[in-house]
Amino acid sequence: MKFLLSTLIVHAPDPVTGVQKSTFDRFREVIDKALLAEELGFDGYGVGERHERPFISSSPTVVLSHLAALTRRIRLFTTVTTLSLLDPVRAYEDYATLDHLSQGRLELIIGKGNGAAQRELFQVTPEDQWERNAESYEVFRRLWRQDKVTYDTRFRPPLQEAEVWPRPLQQPVRVWHGSATSRESVDLAARYGDPLFSANVTNPIGPYAELIAYYRERWAHYGHDPARAAVGSGTAGYHAAHRSQDAVAAYAPVFAGYLQLQEKLGVAPVFPTLEDFVERSSALVGSPQQVIEKVHRYHEQFGHSVINLSADANGLPGHQHRAGLELFQAEIAPALRHTLPDPPWEWAPARPAAEQELVP
Secondary structure, X not given: OEEEEEEOOEOOOOOOOOOOOOHHHHHHHHHHHHHHHHHHOOOEEEEOOOOOOOEOOOOHHHHHHHHHHHOOOOEEEEEEEEHHHOOHHHHHHHHHHHHHXXXXXXXXXXXXXXXXXXXXXXXXXXXXXXXXXXXXXXXXXXXXXXXXXXXXXXXXXXXXXXOOOOOOOOOOOOEEEEEOOOHHHHHHHHHHOOOEEEOOOOOOHHHHHHHHHHHHHHHHHOOOOHHHOOEEEOOOOEEEOOOHHHHHHHHHHHHHHHHHHHHHHOOOOOOOOHHHHHHHOOOEEEOHHHHHHHHHHHHHHHOOOEEEEEOOXXXXXXXXXXXXXXXXXXXXXXXXXXXXXXXXXXXXXXOOHHHHHHOO
């Protein structure tokens, strides 16, 4: 099993202290967490994309390019690229360039994105967002694989023998499909034989397990080898301590902030108590053994081989958040790596073409 840290770069007051960092300090925190992720041995670091408050993740390629220069081993993810909002040609150029700058460590997770403000900003409607996502991905996919592309597009000027440069270092870059509740995203991933990344954050396990089962069903329907299907999964929260009581107590202020936000939004919380949240959500809060057991319970229904944890403290004091991540890599990750499978491909940087030619 592989493990990611990721951030949507929320720029809002700390849910516990009420203090809001400056934009400069928030970006500095993102950079520091990426360096920590590589230091501790995480397999990937992800940066999301949003174009509305309270996020400052509108330029993930810029952030990831900076991280590519500061890191050497860790794979760099987009979590997620909001492809329904973007010109796929321009997005391809940015990410193909980033693939070279990162020495072939780029992986994309695409999704339609959400939020009314960013849809209005890019003049995307709720009615056409799925069609835009599918069309953009079709163009995106062809550009990764073909030197010249002809495609009669609906949502951007048609392409006629279009050449787009540079070609990526990886041939091609791997693209995951992010899914929260939509069968459209799941079917698109299965149709093209691409891996699926389940958000797995808001609800109990049931709806996500159903979507993943649907993905595997459609994967087989499209004629793909079941052994090559790959699933990643998010988590609703994380904090571990040697004693479960200490982990839950430390997380209590974080959960209280979650309840306050739900009340402010006028939304009834799916998990009304901390005990319910720890038990029924995908949050990994407790002792190392409890976290390991919960991941196994989810794996029984998901069959996933990648887990994503939040890179953000979300109200935990910085030293506690770091201690929890250190404990994850010291005791939790080794046990899960030993007992649960990796994705069905090599998890390694691409080799430049010239170097590949030297390999017998």
